[in-house]
Amino acid sequence: MSAPFxxxxxxxxxxxxxxxxxxxxEVLGLPLAQDQGTCRIYAVAPGARAFLGVCRARGPRVTDNPRVQGGAVITFVAQDVEGWHARLKAAGVEIxxxxxxxxxxxxxxxFFRDPAGYTLEIQRFERPDWPAPV
Structure with a gap:
């Protein structure tokens, strides 16, 4: 079965x-897919299938806790987790x-945070039942 979207x-x-x-x-190196003025959308994975949009907020954040209802953790999957850690530390990202x-x-x-306070994660699955990237 293919994905529904x-x-x-x-x-x-x-x-x-x-x-x-x-x-x-500049730090994560995501290519800009579209600039909508108050919102920029970046390509996250090859094949134009996954994107991340960063937009101007209409009000302040309610909580910094990503694990409550309405919270979020954005995870980027990569095999070279250790390389990303070194690259981000070298770029001055607090980890x-x-x-x-x-x-x-x-x-x-x-885990680390972006400038707006979102919790980001870079992870590698260490399990054979995770689907490989296409």
């Missing part, structure tokens, strides 16, 4: 989106802990 876009909101735009473009293996989820990952 053709593409996916996650939208994040920032009161001042310019620092976030620079972060996603609380080094990549670590989670026995519960069988992933290796680390």
């Amino acid at each position: 053709d593409q996916h876009v996650t939208f994040l909101y920032a009161e001042d989106p310019a620092p976030s735009w620079r972060f996603y473009e 609380a802990a080094a990549p670590a293996f989670s026995e519960t989820y069988r992933v290796t990952s680390f």
